Amino acid sequence: MKTSPNKSIERLSMYRRLLRESENEGTENVYSHDLADAAGCTAAQVRRDLMLVGCSGNPKTGYQVKGLINCICNLLDTPEGDSVALVGFGNLGKALLPFFAKHHKKLVITATFDSNPKKIGEISNGCECYSMESLKKVISEKNIKIAILTVPAEVAQEVAEQLIEANIQGILNFVPIPLQLKNNIIVENMHVEIALEKVAYLTRAANTITD
Amino acid sequence: MKTSPNKSIERLSMYRRLLRESENEGTENVYSHDLADAAGCTAAQVRRDLMLVGCSGNPKTGYQVKGLINCICNLLDTPEGDSVALVGFGNLGKALLPFFAKHHKKLVITATFDSNPKKIGEISNGCECYSMESLKKVISEKNIKIAILTVPAEVAQEVAEQLIEANIQGILNFVPIPLQLKNNIIVENMHVEIALEKVAYLTRAANTITD
DNA sequence: AGTATATTGTGATTTTTTTCACAGAAAGAA
DNA sequence: TTCTTTCTGTGAAAAAAATCACAATATACT
Numbered sequence A, B: 001m002k003t004s005p006n007k008s009i010e011r012l013s014m015y016r017r018l019l020r021e022s023e024n025e026g027t028e029n030v031y032s033h034d035l036a037d038a039a040g041c042t043a044a045q046v047r048r049d050l051m052l053v054g055c056s057g058n059p060k061t062g063y064q065v066k067g068l069i070n071c072i073c074n075l076l077d078t079p080e081g082d083s084v085a086l087v088g089f090g091n092l093g094k095a096l097l098p099f100f101a102k103h104h105k106k107l108v109i110t111a112t113f114d115s116n117p118k119k120i121g122e123i124s125n126g127c128e129c130y131s132m133e134s135l136k137k138v139i140s141e142k143n144i145k146i147a148i149l150t151v152p153a154e155v156a157q158e159v160a161e162q163l164i165e166a167n168i169q170g171i172l173n174f175v176p177i178p179l180q181l182k183n184n185i186i187v188e189n190m191h192v193e194i195a196l197e198k199v200a201y202l203t204r205a206a207n208t209i210t211d
Numbered sequence C: 001a002g003t004a005t006a007t008t009g010t011g012a013t014t015t016t017t018t019t020c021a022c023a024g025a026a027a028g029a030a
Numbered sequence D: 001t002t003c004t005t006t007c008t009g010t011g012a013a014a015a016a017a018a019t020c021a022c023a024a025t026a027t028a029c030t
Helices: A006-024 A032-039 A043-053 A065-076 A091-103 A132-141 A153-165 A192-208 B006-024 B032-039 B043-053 B065-076 B091-103 B132-141 B153-165 B192-208
Strands: A082-087 A107-114 A127-131 A146-149 A170-173 A186-189 B082-087 B107-114 B127-131 B146-149 B170-173 B186-189
Touching: A006 A032, A006 A043, A006 A065, A006 B192, A032 A043, A043 A065, A065 B192, A082 A091, A082 A132, A082 A153, A082 B192, A091 A107, A091 B091, A091 B192, A107 A132, A107 B192, A127 A132, A132 A153, A146 A153, A146 B192, A153 A170, A170 B192, A186 B192, A192 B006, A192 B065, A192 B082, A192 B091, A192 B107, A192 B146, A192 B170, A192 B186, B006 B032, B006 B043, B006 B065, B032 B043, B043 B065, B082 B091, B082 B132, B082 B153, B091 B107, B107 B132, B127 B132, B132 B153, B146 B153, B153 B170
Parallel strands: A082 A107, A082 A146, A107 A127, A146 A170, A170 A186, B082 B107, B082 B146, B107 B127, B146 B170, B170 B186
Antiparallel strands: none
16 A cells, blocks of 8 residues: 555545535536535646546546545545544543534544543443543554544643553644654644644735735 | 745744743753754754744754744734634634633634524633624724634535625634635635544555555 | 547646755864 | 864755646537
8 A cells, every 4th residue: 555645635535525515416427627626726636636546537527426435435444444532521522522423434433531530431422431541441442543632731742652552553633732752653733723823824924925 | 025834834833832831941042953853843844944034043052942932923923913703602612712812922812703692792711702793893893814713514604705704814714614715815724524534544554554 | 420629647847845965153172 | 272063054955746738538519
């Protein structure tokens, strides 16, 4: 398996979402420029990205929506699906849960964890909250490989290390610090504050540029 | 004003956070490789990024922490600071509020908006929740240029258009759809589901690659 | 059947981002 | 003072990502 460019993966995921909408509306075929318009990129880029999934279109009728969805699924999903742990069941964690509970068949949050004893046992969106002590056991039992990290910054590094210890291989990190981990662990950062600072900067820059 | 590379802005924001920590610990100087280790990138990259802020280091003693923070602030902040609107005061919106309320002096959420009448008037983290009807008025009065969008997907496009109508120039979008807006509007997407799919893909890819 | 048209698929090119690598410089030691 | 060390600053090279541009081709029309 060859790893596909990072950015392409993100766009493919977006295309799939858009294609599923089209499918629900009964659309059978799309052109690269349709997808491009919807996704906010160029048609050439869509076609390049689609080259990765090994599903080809027709010069006159474009791509088959169903076929394309399947091809993207083949690249992005495993047939069995993946279990995900949500670690840190505070406000942010609780708010994120429905994002996944809704749509996803292949990426399912199957356990949440928190250090607060009051939350243990709580069931939300169909999954139970476990204690941090049972982290390793539950993760192993449920064969979880991916975690979403939404704990307070002070304990994030320590918890991340526990996750590695429990054999987690990929982390979606919402904690605004860079985790220091062995680099065979996949870490994707969602730094909200940094993103907002970037918006502020770019907004200002867009107004100040004169060329 | 020349716009600096996107990625550099993100890293600069991260450096600043790390530098502030160092400052609190009483550290006066840092080397590029210190920052690199902390931020998870290379020393050469740190130095490249720092070239953008026009603050130079000393070949033997590295960079002055205080001076560096100031230089980064000059690039990222305005002296007066920016007001931010949080549009969609549901679970996610509420969870995000403390992220900013805590630290930021220069980026302050000064108003939240929601369509649910029950929420109007509610005060949280020092800012009031207004009705969607008063959006344009409040945003104009408070001179807000940036918005965080956390409304349900079904209404996101429509609300985004209202925001533009109200003169918002930059949007941090948490809604998992690509907004269709004039391209002089800055949109930064935080697509949680896509990010998780990417983690899942990369995790699998890292395990399957054999070369 | 032949022609026109609109789209795909992809080499080639350009742009952007990252990394390399080293001259120049500051501090401390001899 | 001179030497040594260890860093910075930055041109140059490499790698990654996006865009261009066009031959190949499927369909519809005449």
